[in-house]
Amino acid sequence: MSKDRFADYRQLGYDDFRQLASRDDLSLHQKIGFPNEYREGFAQVILADVRAKLPALDRPAAVVLDIGAGCGELALQMQRQARVLEQRLLLNDSAEVLAALPESAGSQKVAGRFPEELGEYLDGWRGGFDAVLCYSVFQYVFAEGRPFDFLDQALALLAPGGRLLIGDLPSSGMLQRFLASDSGKAYHRQYSGRDEDPEVHFNRLQPGRIDDAVLLGLMARARAAGFDAWLVPQPSSLPMANRREDLLFQRPGARP
Template sequence: MSDSTKPDTEVADYLARYGNVGFEDFRRMAADDKLSAWEKIGFPDSYRKGLEQDIFLDIARKLPALDGQQQIIIDIGAGCSDLPRKLIDRSIAHRHRLILVDSAEMLGLLPDGTGVEKVAARFPDCPTLIASLQGRVNAVLVYSVFQYVFAEGNTWAFLDACLSMLAPGGSILIGDIPNISRRKRFFASETGIAHHKQFTGRDESPTVSFNRLEPAHIDDAVIMGLIMRCRNAGFDAWVVPQDASLPMANRREDILITRP
């Protein structure tokens, strides 16, 4: 069955199965031949199909080193869809050194190329790589990955290791962060309620609960804490929106960090 003809029930089953995943689950999903490339990275096909060019353009606007020549780029949690393939093509064309970090199973699904290195590891459990890149990396990409790092409890070690690798003038994009506070603001708004009704086809408002614990979810406090940690370590850091054309731009956001 092709990706586009999978019935909705199959997507629903898949989400029920893979809604709450971590690094080891992704490793198993990468090896599961029944899943599409997008399902292997935890998305129903409809969330990414036909949209990865726009996502790549949004990323490239935020990481100017991708446009340069012979830069050092690292993609942490590269996955196996068209997005890392676009980064590989760009890196070969611009003679970058591109380091892809993910499980061996995930990286095995990506093509090789001149200047492309694959490091099979759960970042930051790769001290030799991190030590070899101290202060040398021009662009770090962490796209749709940080929520899993946060849920697995490795937030600060992960962030500090990313910061330590950044060269002067370099940038880190921690992108596509699902911020549950932002999601609640959206679904409590008139626009969000109308969006929910249109999406479900029912005349019902979404249920939004404030003032309660949200285990394993990133909220405004986490986002602001990340920004403060970077700034206190001597980096500039901002919360930036995604381009409005992106599939989850109304409830996800990016953190952009630069080393002065």
């Protein structure tokens, strides 16, 4: 076994998730790329935070898209919510991942890599969603090098007043700032099992990582395209709140 107990969960990509979803030896959390300790028992807290940021999720008959829905507890909760509130929920992910999710009234599976494999299908949905959720997905899109196209296409789907949450972003700047603190040093000692301070770097490019420039650049791009955009924290009750944050976007206006 690797000395680093999280090594198996790093550097995953869209095609790796297709394989993970069909493995019987993994828990629901491991199938979507998380060590159990980062998701076990957290679905309700995550959903409460997502609902606070996407109020349409509490509205009956809302039209909702979940990009990279996965096949874990969050997707199951989204399905449950759609059933109870008679919402229309589109769940997007690879066919293999979606096959590991049950069918459920009110929800519909849309297989394919967002946005490029959904092509014309998306055209019919422009301006059609009250809420678009993309939770713990964008880091994989970023690693594949298409962040702006992904953002542009997701924003185009919003109805007036509709919101897009690109949530649970690993933020390399936030991690460095945390590790420089006394709590961060103590955390590093516990995590690494070594009695030494973490190496902390400011003002150094970290290729492949989502840093402050990436986050602020995404906000600026959305604002330039006419959307409101905010970088918002996670509640401290979430397991990675010390190094993850969320981007929230809204198309100005209200549904007619």
